[in-house]
Amino acid sequence: MSDPAPAGAAGLFVLGATHHSAPIAVRERLSPTPAVAAAVQADLKALESLREFTMVSTCNRIEFYGVGVQPDTAVRVQEIFCRHQRFEPAEFDRFRLRLHGEQAVRHLLDVASGLDSQMLGETEIFGQVKDAYAAAQNAGHTGAVLNRFFQKAFQAAKYVRTHTAITEGQISVANVAVDLARDIFGELSAARVLLLGAGEIGEKTARAFQSRGATAISVASRRLERAMELANDLRAFALPFWLAPVKLPGFDIVVCATAAPDTVIQVAAVTNAMRQRPARPLLFLDLALPRDVDPQVADLQNVFLYNLDDLAKIAEQNLRAREAELAKCRALLDERTGSLWSSLAPRLP
Amino acid sequence: MLAGLTDRSWLWIAAACYLAGLVSGTVSILRGRRQSGPAINGFIAAGYVLQLIGLSLRGEAVRACPLGNFFELFQFTAWSAITLYFVIGVTFRSSTLGYFTSSLAAVLTLVSLAIPAWDATRRANLFGGNPWIELHAALALFSYGVFALLALTSAMLLFRHHSLKSKHVGGWFSFLPSILELDHISLRLLWAGVILLTASLAMGANYWLRDTALVHLPKLMVTCGVWAIYALTLGLRLRGLLISKRFAWVCAAGFLAVLLSLWPVNTNHTPAPPPSAAQP
Numbered sequence: 261m262s263d264p265a266p267a268g269a270a271g272l273f274v275l276g277a278t279h280h281s282a283p284i285a286v287r288e289r290l291s292p293t294p295a296v297a298a299a300v301q302a303d304l305k306a307l308e309s310l311r312e313f314t315m316v317s318t319c320n321r322i323e324f325y326g327v328g329v330q331p332d333t334a335v336r337v338q339e340i341f342c343r344h345q346r347f348e349p350a351e352f353d354r355f356r357l358r359l360h361g362e363q364a365v366r367h368l369l370d371v372a373s374g375l376d377s378q379m380l381g382e383t384e385i386f387g388q389v390k391d392a393y394a395a396a397q398n399a400g401h402t403g404a405v406l407n408r409f410f411q412k413a414f415q416a417a418k419y420v421r422t423h424t425a426i427t428e429g430q431i432s433v434a435n436v437a438v439d440l441a442r443d444i445f446g447e448l449s450a451a452r453v454l455l456l457g458a459g460e461i462g463e464k465t466a467r468a469f470q471s472r473g474a475t476a477i478s479v480a481s482r483r484l485e486r487a488m489e490l491a492n493d494l495r496a497f498a499l500p501f502w503l504a505p506v507k508l509p510g511f512d513i514v515v516c517a518t519a520a521p522d523t524v525i526q527v528a529a530v531t532n533a534m535r536q537r538p539a540r541p542l543l544f545l546d547l548a549l550p551r552d553v554d555p556q557v558a559d560l561q562n563v564f565l566y567n568l569d570d571l572a573k574i575a576e577q578n579l580r581a582r583e584a585e586l587a588k589c590r591a592l593l594d595e596r597t598g599s600l601w602s603s604l605a606p607r608l609p
Numbered sequence: 610m611l612a613g614l615t616d617r618s619w620l621w622i623a624a625a626c627y628l629a630g631l632v633s634g635t636v637s638i639l640r641g642r643r644q645s646g647p648a649i650n651g652f653i654a655a656g657y658v659l660q661l662i663g664l665s666l667r668g669e670a671v672r673a674c675p676l677g678n679f680f681e682l683f684q685f686t687a688w689s690a691i692t693l694y695f696v697i698g699v700t701f702r703s704s705t706l707g708y709f710t711s712s713l714a715a716v717l718t719l720v721s722l723a724i725p726a727w728d729a730t731r732r733a734n735l736f737g738g739n740p741w742i743e744l745h746a747a748l749a750l751f752s753y754g755v756f757a758l759l760a761l762t763s764a765m766l767l768f769r770h771h772s773l774k775s776k777h778v779g780g781w782f783s784f785l786p787s788i789l790e791l792d793h794i795s796l797r798l799l800w801a802g803v804i805l806l807t808a809s810l811a812m813g814a815n816y817w818l819r820d821t822a823l824v825h826l827p828k829l830m831v832t833c834g835v836w837a838i839y840a841l842t843l844g845l846r847l848r849g850l851l852i853s854k855r856f857a858w859v860c861a862a863g864f865l866a867v868l869l870s871l872w873p874v875n876t877n878h879t880p881a882p883p884p885s886a887a888q889p
Contacts, residue, residue, distance in 0.1 A: 444787055539852045561853055577779055
């Protein structure tokens with residue numbers, strides 16, 4: 261819980277709960293449905309002491325940015341949210357983030373830049389905050405203060421992204437896998453992806469491939485009906501499991517994520533596949549434990565093999581590189597926080 | 610002379626531009642940053658224009674394509690590689706290739722300028738006033754420029770391959786184009802180089818068959834040897850017998866053969882003083 265400013269301060273504030281203080285089970289309970297979110301915003305609009313507000317709701321945070329004219333406005337906002345969300349205010353206090361004035365400014369700049377994210381430097385939050393602000397603006401919930409506040413925060417976030425390496429290198433296993441595929445094949449639109457195993461990690465990786473342009477995805481699972489189900493979800497093709505090694509020459513990227521106790525992809529099958537496509541590289545992403553692909557496959561010419569440990573190591577290296585950029589990002593945001601706050605303060609009630 | 614500067618002075622300034630591209634790219638790498646495409650391309654473009662002025666002045670003085678000594682051969686090869694880079698660089702969208710090209714051009718031009726003996730004499734009556742023989746020589750040298758660029762893309766492919774196999778994919782390696790892009794561009798360059806060299810040799814053979822004393826045997830053997838290396842490489846690559854890392858190694862090593870072949874090519878004729886030596 262952060263509450264460095266006096267509870268009764270008026271003016272600019274942020275109120276909410278984030279992954280820093282609230283565990284996932286709490287965040288699930290704090291996440292409003294669209295109907296609840298609409299009801300909360302309708303009541304906030306009617307709150308006389310609240311001049312402007314924007315609600316940001318993601319899987320890692322629920323936050324209200326507001327401009328109040330009374331010292332207790334933030335408390336009123338909390339009451340309204342807890343009432344609609346059926347969340348005990350006393351319990352909310354335990355996880356609550358409440359910042360005022362310049363600290364609130366700094367918080368939004370950190371959030372929009374991805375510095376406050378669970379995955380440091382991720383860029384998705386920028387779009388989420390932008391969408392939340394656009395919705396608030398369209399609904400007439402923002403005014404001169406929040407409009408300037410958010411627009412300047414977006415500019416600062418873009419500046420940080422451009423002038424530091426905070427967003428460089430992927431830090432999730434699925435995205436690292438996709439980056440590796442791009443290092444080998446470039447654009448993924450023409451790459452043919454085979455997903456072996458229809459479990460959660462395989463699905464996540466397949467979706468990461470889709471989000472980066474891969475369209476030709478096939479799913480093979482020991483349970484054909486499960487493969488068909490996932491293929492249907494992904495708008496991909498389903499393949500009987502026994503056919504996968506035979507069809508290997510037709511694929512560029514093989515994501516292995518089965519629960520098989522033994523090796524699924526043998527050297528002989530890959531050697532045979534490469535004979536039919538010698539000039540085209542073949543990438544194996546072995547996300548299974550125990551491993552699905554015989555490690556000797558890595559010795560074959562034009563074949564690349566990465567297992568879960570390899571991917572995790574790259575993700576960790578990228579994270580360390582991002583962390584090394586933190587001081588630089590903070591210095592850049594320090595400057596902007598000061599100047600933004602001095603331009604906002606005179607406009608506040 | 611142009612603007613009070615001799616051809617060599619223009620070529621020195623051009624070499625300095627290529628060197629600036631090399632230095633700025635190296636600084637970016639050391640800082641862990643992607644090279645700035647506009648900056649690298651700016652240095653290369655400036656170097657290219659200045660080199661063109663220098664070579665034009667030399668060509669005007671000798672009243673032929675400037676291919677009369679080692680100095681001119683190295684300069685022309687570097688200029689050809691840069692010309693190709695401007696064609697390929699646009700589609701390749703890689704500032705890393707620009708960095709490599711700038712580095713190669715800097716090395717070739719600076720080495721040729723730093724050894725005055727290479728420009729002390731030049732071959733007299735090189736083309737016998739025959740424009741077809743001049744075209745044959747220019748095409749052969751242009752194909753060497755293509756092979757220079759092929760050596761660069763091959764070196765990049767080897768770096769990329771090593772990084773992916775050894776699982777060190779971060780840092781500078783991440784600025785390299787993908788394996789497939791490098792492979793495709795290398796294959797296209799190989800095709801272009803072989804076609805140009807074949808055309809050049811066919812043109813030369815036409816005159817050689819009329820007078821076999823026209824060309825010394827070492828030059829003939831070395832030139833045909835270079836052509837055979839690349840033609841064989843292309844054939845094996847198309848049949849899928851020489852791929853990936855091995856293909857890249859052969860293409861990179863092939864350029865060494867190209868550079869070495871310049872010696873017998875250059876010693877084919879009787880030397881004479883270079884025209885610029887007679888000029889103030």
